[in-house]
Amino acid sequence: MAKPIELVVNGERRRIDVEPEMPLLWVLRDVLGLTGTKYSCGIAECGACTVLLDGEEIRSCATPVSEAAGHEITTIEGLAHTHFHTLQEAWIAEEVPQCGYCQPGQLLAAAALLARNPHPDDAEIVEHMSGILCRCGTYQRIRRAIRRAAGTAKGAAS
Amino acid sequence: MPSPDAVAHVRARSPFVDDLPEPEGTLHGAVLPSPVAHGRILRLDTAPALAMPGVAAVLTAADVPGENQIGGIVQDEALLAQGEVHHVGQPVALVVAATPRQARAARDLIALEIEELEAVFDPRRAAERGKLIAPARTIACGDVDEAWARCATIVEGRADSGAQEHLYLETQACLAVPEARGRLHLFPATQSPSGVQRITARVLGLQMHDIEVEVQRLGGAFGGKEDQATPWAVMAALAAHRLARPVKIVLGRGEDMRMTGKRHPYSTDFRLGLDGEGRFLAFEATYYQSSGAAADLSTAILQRTLFHATNAYFVPNVRVTGFCCRTNLPPFTAFRGFGGPQAMFVMESAIAAAAERLGRPARELQELNLLRENDPLPYGMRVRRANARRSFAEAVERFGLGRRLREIEEHNAASPLLKRGLALMPVCFGISFTNASLNQAGALVHIYTDGSVSLSTAAVEMGQGVATKIRRIAAGALGISERRIRVESTSTSRVANMSPTAASTATDLNGMAALLACRMLASRLRTSAAELLDVRAEDLELRGERVLLSGEVTDLGWNELVAATWKRRVDLTAHAFYSTPNLHFDPEEGRGRPFAYHVFGTAMVEATVDLLRGTATVDAVHVVHDAGRSLDPLVDRGQAEGGIVQGLGWMTMEDLVHAEDGRLLSDSLATYKIPDLHFTPTALEVVFLEDAANPAAVLQTKAIGEPPFMYGIGAFFAIRNAICAARPLAVDRFVAPLTNERILGMLDGKREEQGARSEE
Numbered sequence: 001m002a003k004p005i006e007l008v009v010n011g012e013r014r015r016i017d018v019e020p021e022m023p024l025l026w027v028l029r030d031v032l033g034l035t036g037t038k039y040s041c042g043i044a045e046c047g048a049c050t051v052l053l054d055g056e057e058i059r060s061c062a063t064p065v066s067e068a069a070g071h072e073i074t075t076i077e078g079l080a081h082t083h084f085h086t087l088q089e090a091w092i093a094e095e096v097p098q099c100g101y102c103q104p105g106q107l108l109a110a111a112a113l114l115a116r117n118p119h120p121d122d123a124e125i126v127e128h129m130s131g132i133l134c135r136c137g138t139y140q141r142i143r144r145a146i147r148r149a150a151g152t153a154k155g156a157a158s
Numbered sequence: 159m160p161s162p163d164a165v166a167h168v169r170a171r172s173p174f175v176d177d178l179p180e181p182e183g184t185l186h187g188a189v190l191p192s193p194v195a196h197g198r199i200l201r202l203d204t205a206p207a208l209a210m211p212g213v214a215a216v217l218t219a220a221d222v223p224g225e226n227q228i229g230g231i232v233q234d235e236a237l238l239a240q241g242e243v244h245h246v247g248q249p250v251a252l253v254v255a256a257t258p259r260q261a262r263a264a265r266d267l268i269a270l271e272i273e274e275l276e277a278v279f280d281p282r283r284a285a286e287r288g289k290l291i292a293p294a295r296t297i298a299c300g301d302v303d304e305a306w307a308r309c310a311t312i313v314e315g316r317a318d319s320g321a322q323e324h325l326y327l328e329t330q331a332c333l334a335v336p337e338a339r340g341r342l343h344l345f346p347a348t349q350s351p352s353g354v355q356r357i358t359a360r361v362l363g364l365q366m367h368d369i370e371v372e373v374q375r376l377g378g379a380f381g382g383k384e385d386q387a388t389p390w391a392v393m394a395a396l397a398a399h400r401l402a403r404p405v406k407i408v409l410g411r412g413e414d415m416r417m418t419g420k421r422h423p424y425s426t427d428f429r430l431g432l433d434g435e436g437r438f439l440a441f442e443a444t445y446y447q448s449s450g451a452a453a454d455l456s457t458a459i460l461q462r463t464l465f466h467a468t469n470a471y472f473v474p475n476v477r478v479t480g481f482c483c484r485t486n487l488p489p490f491t492a493f494r495g496f497g498g499p500q501a502m503f504v505m506e507s508a509i510a511a512a513a514e515r516l517g518r519p520a521r522e523l524q525e526l527n528l529l530r531e532n533d534p535l536p537y538g539m540r541v542r543r544a545n546a547r548r549s550f551a552e553a554v555e556r557f558g559l560g561r562r563l564r565e566i567e568e569h570n571a572a573s574p575l576l577k578r579g580l581a582l583m584p585v586c587f588g589i590s591f592t593n594a595s596l597n598q599a600g601a602l603v604h605i606y607t608d609g610s611v612s613l614s615t616a617a618v619e620m621g622q623g624v625a626t627k628i629r630r631i632a633a634g635a636l637g638i639s640e641r642r643i644r645v646e647s648t649s650t651s652r653v654a655n656m657s658p659t660a661a662s663t664a665t666d667l668n669g670m671a672a673l674l675a676c677r678m679l680a681s682r683l684r685t686s687a688a689e690l691l692d693v694r695a696e697d698l699e700l701r702g703e704r705v706l707l708s709g710e711v712t713d714l715g716w717n718e719l720v721a722a723t724w725k726r727r728v729d730l731t732a733h734a735f736y737s738t739p740n741l742h743f744d745p746e747e748g749r750g751r752p753f754a755y756h757v758f759g760t761a762m763v764e765a766t767v768d769l770l771r772g773t774a775t776v777d778a779v780h781v782v783h784d785a786g787r788s789l790d791p792l793v794d795r796g797q798a799e800g801g802i803v804q805g806l807g808w809m810t811m812e813d814l815v816h817a818e819d820g821r822l823l824s825d826s827l828a829t830y831k832i833p834d835l836h837f838t839p840t841a842l843e844v845v846f847l848e849d850a851a852n853p854a855a856v857l858q859t860k861a862i863g864e865p866p867f868m869y870g871i872g873a874f875f876a877i878r879n880a881i882c883a884a885r886p887l888a889v890d891r892f893v894a895p896l897t898n899e900r901i902l903g904m905l906d907g908k909r910e911e912q913g914a915r916s917e918e
Contacts, residue, residue, distance in 0.1 A: 035170075035173065035176070035177035036169075036170025036171075037170075038174075038327070038328075038377075039176070039329075039408075040327045040328070040329070040411060041411045041826065041827040042410060042411050042412075043411075043826055043827065043828060045826070045827035045828055046327065046827050048327055076169070076170040077170060087168075088168045088169070091164070091168045092160045092164050092165060092168060093160075095160070095161065095164055095792045095793070095796060096164070096168075097163065097164050097167035097168065097621070098621030098622070098623070098796060098797075098800060099326075099327070099328070099375070099376060099377050099378045099379075099620055099621030100163065100164075100166075100167030100172050100375070100377070100621065101174060101326075101327040101328045101377030101378060102327050103167050103168060103170075104170045107168060122840075125835075126835055126836055127836075129834075129835045130834050130835045130836035131834055131836075132834070132835070133325075133327065133827070133832060133834055134327075135324075135325050135326055135327055135378045135380070135804070135832065136378060136621050136796075136800045137799060137800030137801070137802070137803030137804055137833065137838070138796065138799075138800060139803065139833070139834070139835040139838040140799050140838060140842050141796065141799070142835065143835065
């Protein structure tokens with residue numbers, strides 16, 4: 001058996017005994033019970049499994065857990081500590097979710113964007129959020145919600 | 159009040175099937191699919207799989223205790239292949255093991271030998287060979303044969319539209335949990351809980367009351383979980399029943415794409431005749447629907463194709479015939495629009511052909527022929543509150559058609575490499591299940607002594623906002639805050655014999671049933687209040703959580719009234735039932751009144767084509783839509799926006815490619831592309847018609863789920879018009895989707911590129 005892997009997940013230190021090549025997605029969902037992160041395509045093409053690794057978004061379905069060892073992982077369950085309120089409120093105000101399945105990934109990707117660039121313009125939003133799929137087609141509202149959250153963030157800062 | 163679902167979704171506190179806590183000892187299933195499209199099973203040896211670590215069982219057709227039959231309308235589909243296989247991906251065996259990984263590893267060791275038989279993938283070839291799922295269906299009116307002689311212009315040609323993968327982001331899934339006294343509790347991701355219950359009972363040889371099916375929510379469905387969630391649920395149930403252990407099946411994305419059915423591809427011959435002024439005199443079409451290897455919902459879908467053959471236009475002489483052609487592909491199934499989009503694509507192709515032939519803009523012919531109040535459709539039903547012309551005129555006016563056309567003309571004159579095009583897309587879509595029997599729903603409402611309310615209906619929440627709408631309806635009827643109302647999961651134990659959540663009817667049917675149940679309760683409460691206040695019940699109403707007497711607030715509030723009513727031993731539970739009145743249709747005659755009403759609207763779609771690269775961009779979609787008196791405009795507009803994006807995908811980028819042996823090549827998101835934010839038009843605007851009350855549905859609303867999908871068809875013709883600005887196109891061949899590859903071929907003048915990839 002490989003030696004235990006240490007991760008910091010949503011601010012908590014976790015030691016887990018799994019094979020190092022196990023995708024982070026399954027570690028989060030099946031080992032740690034954090035089911036907010038979703039499986040959908042399994043090949044890093046849809047973004048449903050997006051989480052943050054040291055604040056940068058990654059596709060957890062295609063990230064071996066060994067690559068996350070020693071790093072800080074933020075999942076939807078832990079997003080409250082960073083941009084939860086602004087984005088959550090914007091998402092609810094714009095009534096973004098339909099089926100909801102992709103929304104954790106959308107929110108984490110948006111959080112990564114705002115962390116890096118608090119006031120993205122439309123082109124930057126499109127560039128960053130493209131490829132994170134929503135089959136209900138809520139894209140227009142995702143764009144609006146990010147704008148709204150960015151505006152709120154601006155207001156709060158000034 | 160924000161929707162409780164939205165609040166839960168942004169916190170990821172809305173569990174889907176695979177998120178549910180697994181009971182101790184849950185086993186996991188993996189399905190062995192047929193690797194060949196048609197063949198005879200010579201050998202199926204499961205022993206190597208059984209010997210693998212963690213494996214609890216390998217189940218085949220021989221292990222089915224009841225009937226190995228999951229067909230709904232036509233009983234032609236085995237749960238697990240028996241003797242023969244009829245498509246690549248057809249389930250042959252189920253491996254059950256301690257972990258999903260063990261199950262899949264063991265599955266790959268099953269020895270399966272199949273003698274290959276000839277397979278047919280092209281619907282026209284299947285029809286030639288008489289491989290039909292059901293007899294041909296025809297709808298006709300007037301006298302088409304006589305009318306041709308009176309036509310000044312006749313165009314004919316062929317229009318083909320492709321399949322579409324649902325790509326619900328939550329793949330097919332079910333958790334089956336055995337309970338005490340031989341009961342099975344199933345948690346499948348299905349639009350049809352009673353369908354799963356009925357088929358599970360049939361396959362397991364149990365009674366329906368032995369099985370409870372419960373659905374909290376779906377991570378997308380779009381029709382793909384109407385019939386096709388059933389096999390996985392039944393397999394999980396079969397294994398759970400055999401092993402007396404909880405069993406879960408969750409398909410991987412590739413498995414899901416390879417094994418489940420999609421939107422039906424159609425190949426259609428059309429002929430349209432016009433008089434000297436451009437009025438449609440006659441329309442004839444023959445639809446070859448590729449139905450796949452089993453009937454599934456194909457016959458009902460073909461029926462809707464025939465209903466929508468003339469879209470939003472009046473045509474006095476019509477004859478349309480459709481064939482459900484048995485092909486060796488996974489059974490094609492319901493997908494938003496249910497055969498309607500395929501029909502409308504053909505009609506709009508015929509109009510484009512006529513317009514290009516006559517050198518007139520298609521929009522002139524469209525406008526001239528739009529339905530008027532009381533016009534009959536080919537199946538004999540007359541349209542009432544026909545908002546076809548109103549929505550068209552409002553779209554033209556509000557979105558500045560003239561200005562946009564001038565801009566496009568100027569742009570195209572000045573731009574040699576980027577050409578722009580515009581198309582209008584009117585839609586007329588009938589609302590009701592085309593199988594009249596399905597237009598029924600039940601609701602069960604409890605008021606608890608603390609004043610809180612539990613509401614159950616047959617509606618499955620899958621993102622369409624039905625829970626939000628029904629909660630609003632109930633709150634209005636009881637005169638209380640929405641916060642007091644919990645919309646329960648959809649369970650076969652609370653509402654029996656449910657129709658699937660489909661055909662855009664969930665709110666119409668279940669909302670009405672909920673309204674009736676709440677009105678019964680409100681009436682009982684008013685009677686009780688009248689006795690308490692010593693006044694007449696007719697003078698009382700419930701509003702704002704208070705009892706009002708002749709419009710004046712009394713001292714009696716909701717909580718006190720509920721408590722007092724319970725004390726008086728009055729039933730605080732109501733069940734109500736609703737069935738849509740006056741629906742009838744005779745499929746043999748092809749006449750009747752199959753719909754409660756029609757939904758109308760018009761889209762204006764603009765696109766740009768890059769003549770060098772063959773790429774197309776949909777720049778703008780502006781829609782005037784008839785949403786009735788919307789109960790929740792934010793929810794309804796979201797449905798419209800999402801439906802449009804899906805429709806654009808179907809017409810432009812979503813291309814399913816099969817190998818010659820019937821294997822799906824585009825079986826992952828690396829090879830099958832759906833719209834993303836980048837693709838979504840920057841301008842996507844949906845405006846609802848004002849004053850569009852609809853007496854035919856609950857609280858004057860209109861169904862919203864499917865109709866907007868068909869606005870996406872406008873993208874095909876906007877792109878085609880952009881190409882036509884550079885070079886003329888043949889008017890007898892229309893093939894969707896307009897992928898970049900196909901556009902390049904059209905620009906090169908390759909006739910075959912305008913045609914389907916040849917399957918002959």
